[in-house]
Amino acid sequence: MSAPEVVQVPQFRFEGLMIQRIIVHRIYTKVAGKEPLDPKTSNHLVKLAQPAIDALQLRITKALGNKSHGIEMSIHDVTAESFFQTAASMLHADEASFIKTSKELAINLHKAQLTTNTPGGMLAIIAGRVGDDALPFIAAIKAETQDGFKANEKDDQVDMEYIAELLLTDTQRFYKIGLLTEHISKPAGAEGYQAGNYRSFLFDHLMTATETRPAAAYFYRVFLGMDIQASSKKLTEDFFEYTRDFIKTAPLDDNAKLDLHEALRTELRSQEATISAGGFGAKHLPAELRKEYEDYMTAKGFPANAINKDTDYIHAKLRKRRRFVFTNGVWISTPPEKTDDFLQIEPADDAGITVVKIKGAFQEQQ
Known part of the structure; x- marks a missing residue:
């Protein structure tokens, strides 16, 4: 089965994300010379207090939202056993089916990691609603564990308690999120669900680092069946041309404009894997021009989310x-x-x- 062409909607807002279901499974680290351990799967949903739900909702929103390095992806694998077909079937499933199907995703991630040296960790499958239209979503979060200490205060003493496994702390970098959301609700046909009715997003700390796009491929390409959007070259060119036009007409003196033009070329020549209008504005533009710049880019139809940077079309223009x-x-x-x-x-x-x-x-x- 070949993947249909995905029709992308220009913008997507992650504000208002609401979690309705959570289940967590453990993926074990592969040990050299030993038989890999199968995932430890759960039979029940996780029940969290509302403050914990609020914190997790904020983590996901910050990771994937418009000011982040969350990247919109293309749905590459639409075969019957793919993450896409599996996750799409979970969007409107009852609780028992949701739990059962989430175990299949844990097994699939386990298999995707077998050919890598990737550490184990926890796989959280989360269902809920997101965006202005409260669209249903499924998110898969692979998180490595950390250790740390918790402070315990008594009347006359402050003690510390060691915690061996912490997940998704506010400063943790080592987690990945794949999210699928339905923007057109249609039942599965003879060939399953249609990718054009869905949008997919990825956050991965490796995608924002300097060396790393291939290192994350087991997660986004093998497990999620997603791929970098084919339009990355054109979007990068658009970012360069639109930003350059904005700088030319900005109410700044010539020296400031010259500095901004050079900053634009420097950002696009850098080893960072992604770039966004919000990120460039916050880093380089005067505070009074940032909203005007973002509104300008939005009016041009440029995505508010970060895009994967591909400078093939503008390579000659980026030379110093x-x-x-x-x-x-x-x-x-x-x-x-x-x-x-x-x-x-x-x-x-x-x-x-x-x-x-x-x-x-x-x-x-x-």
Whole structure:
């Protein structure tokens, strides 16, 4: 069965995320020379107090939301045993079916990890509603455990209690989230559920690091059956062109605009795997222009979520400007392309005077 073309809606908001069901299974670490242990699966839903539910809802919203590195993905695998078909069947399932099917996902993640050295951890399968239209979602969270200490206060003493396994702390980096949400509700047909009626998202701390896209592939490609959107090259080009146009017309002096143009090229040349309008604005734009910039990008139809960065279409435009520095502190900056056509520098004479010929008329002083 081949995956149908996914029709993407321009924006998605994760605010208002509400958790309705949680079940947790343990995935064991593979030990060299020993037979892999099957997952330890649960038979009952997790019951959490409301403060704990609120904290978990906030973790997921922050990870996948518009100011984060959450990435919208394409649904790659739509076969009968895929995460997509399995998760789609769970969206409207009763409790018994939800629990049973979640165990299948734990087994699938276990199998996906067998060819890697990935540590074990906990797999939480979460169902709920999300976004302005309270759309149903299924999220799979793979979290590695940490240890830590808990403070216990008594009348005349403060003690510490050691906790061997902590999950999803506010500062924890080692977790991954795959989320599937239904934006058009239709029953499964002869070939199962149709990917065009769903949207899929990924958060992975490895996707935001400098070295790492292949390291996360077992989770998003093998287990989730998702892939980086085919439009990443075009979206990256759009980000560059739209941001450059905004900078040109921004109410800033020429030196500030020059700095922002260089910051834009630097961000796109960096080793970070993702980029977003919100992230660029917060890092580089004056506070008074950030909302205007984000509104401008939204009006252009650019996603509010982070996108996977692929600079193939704009590679030549991202090269650094060349700078020629002279002994008296004077420097000349030129565009990165075709410098020899723009500028000719003759060797200095005995008096230390250098003749510079520029193919172009003087325009302004900055």
